[in-house]
Amino acid sequence: MGRPPCSDDNGVKKGPWTTEEDEKLMNYIQKHGHGSWRALPKLAGLNRCGKSCRLRWTNYLKPDIKRGKFSQEEEQTILQLHSILGNKWSAIAKHLPGRTDNEIKNFWNTHLRKKLIKMGIDPMTHRPRTDFFSALPQLIALANFRQFLEQQPLDDQTAWLQSEAVQAAKLQYMQSLLHSAASIVASPTTTSSSLNPLTTDLEQISFLSPPQMLSPRVLEGIGGTELAGQAPQNQMPSITYDHSIGNINVKSDEQRHGEGENISQKRMLLSENSLPPLADMPASNTCDISTSNCNCIISPLPSWSEILLDEELMSDCLM
DNA sequence: AACTACGACAACCGCGCTCCG
DNA sequence: GCGGAGCGCGGTTGTCGTAGT
Numbered sequence: 001m002g003r004p005p006c007s008d009d010n011g012v013k014k015g016p017w018t019t020e021e022d023e024k025l026m027n028y029i030q031k032h033g034h035g036s037w038r039a040l041p042k043l044a045g046l047n048r049c050g051k052s053c054r055l056r057w058t059n060y061l062k063p064d065i066k067r068g069k070f071s072q073e074e075e076q077t078i079l080q081l082h083s084i085l086g087n088k089w090s091a092i093a094k095h096l097p098g099r100t101d102n103e104i105k106n107f108w109n110t111h112l113r114k115k116l117i118k119m120g121i122d123p124m125t126h127r128p129r130t131d132f133f134s135a136l137p138q139l140i141a142l143a144n145f146r147q148f149l150e151q152q153p154l155d156d157q158t159a160w161l162q163s164e165a166v167q168a169a170k171l172q173y174m175q176s177l178l179h180s181a182a183s184i185v186a187s188p189t190t191t192s193s194s195l196n197p198l199t200t201d202l203e204q205i206s207f208l209s210p211p212q213m214l215s216p217r218v219l220e221g222i223g224g225t226e227l228a229g230q231a232p233q234n235q236m237p238s239i240t241y242d243h244s245i246g247n248i249n250v251k252s253d254e255q256r257h258g259e260g261e262n263i264s265q266k267r268m269l270l271s272e273n274s275l276p277p278l279a280d281m282p283a284s285n286t287c288d289i290s291t292s293n294c295n296c297i298i299s300p301l302p303s304w305s306e307i308l309l310d311e312e313l314m315s316d317c318l319m
Numbered sequence: 320a321a322c323t324a325c326g327a328c329a330a331c332c333g334c335g336c337t338c339c340g
Numbered sequence: 341g342c343g344g345a346g347c348g349c350g351g352t353t354g355t356c357g358t359a360g361t
Contacts, residue, residue: 051347101348
């Protein structure tokens with residue numbers, strides 16, 4: 001493949017464009033169109049490579065380009081589209097007339113990304129951060145628990161514990177798979193109606209965190225004592241997550257429906273001893289990014305335990 | 320006033336895709 | 341089907357302005 005890179009062109013100017021160069025480029029394109037970008041610099045009398053000319057034109061000189069600060073609406077649209085499309089800047093730019101992919105990319109990197117990180121939200125997944133280091137204490141606890149099991153005689157009780165630990169490990173593994181899947185799912189084939197900022201709720205971010213799928217005994221064993229005993233298996237409580245203080249609030253069904261505002265919610269601190277969220281999946285949860293307030297209500301999904309604990313499916317996944 | 324750190328954004332670079340001979 | 345040319349895209353770097361010390 002023999003195409004020389006732009007930088008190899010002899011004596012070609014690099015760096016910021018002068019007004020004189022801008023004028024030359026604009027005049028030429030307005031008269032002749034850009035045609036072949038490779039041939040353009042010579043024809044226009046510019047000592048630049050074609051690629052540089054194309055970039056300058058598409059990102060700066062094109063007449064329909066909107067410049068200046070991004071509006072609140074544009075910001076929300078970018079957030080919404082990024083949660084669906086990921087770093088597909090050109091695809092995002094198509095939904096923001098007058099904005100270029102480069103401009104959106106820069107705005108994301110300098111403003112929005114930092115804003116999300118500050119709020120404790122992973123800018124790539126648009127979910128509360130569950131990076132390696134935050135999960136490290138759980139992994140260490142899990143390793144210790146395994147060591148503990150290996151030192152015990154394999155009677156019925158420890159065998160049962162071991163199988164529960166295996167389930168826990170499987171769920172952890174599924175979490176990583178689902179994280180990967182979530183980023184892949186962000187495909188450009190999404191229907192245009194779902195992307196329309198006028199018809200969608202721009203403030204919505206979804207995530208699911210079902211630590212209650214592990215039995216209390218397992219949670220206790222792997223160090224999750226804060227979580228142990230919060231909810232019986234297969235009875236999914238609703239969980240609200242407060243980004244600002246890093247807390248998860250858990251309410252049972254009766255609490256949710258019967259007792260209104262004065263319920264004494266069982267509160268789980270996202271401490272070193274708690275499990276990280278185990279899965280991500282779109283749900284009917286809302287999260288207001290612009291105000292840093294998040295109160296994501298996690299819907300119970302009983303089918304999850306059936307799916308995740310299915311031996312055949314899991315053995316396929318783990319092979 | 321001089322220096323440093325940081326943020327914003329323009330521009331560059333390399334890769335991959337598409338088109339065409 | 342293959343290979344080269346051209347283009348578009350996303351990640352990264354460079355440059356400039358400004359706030360802080």
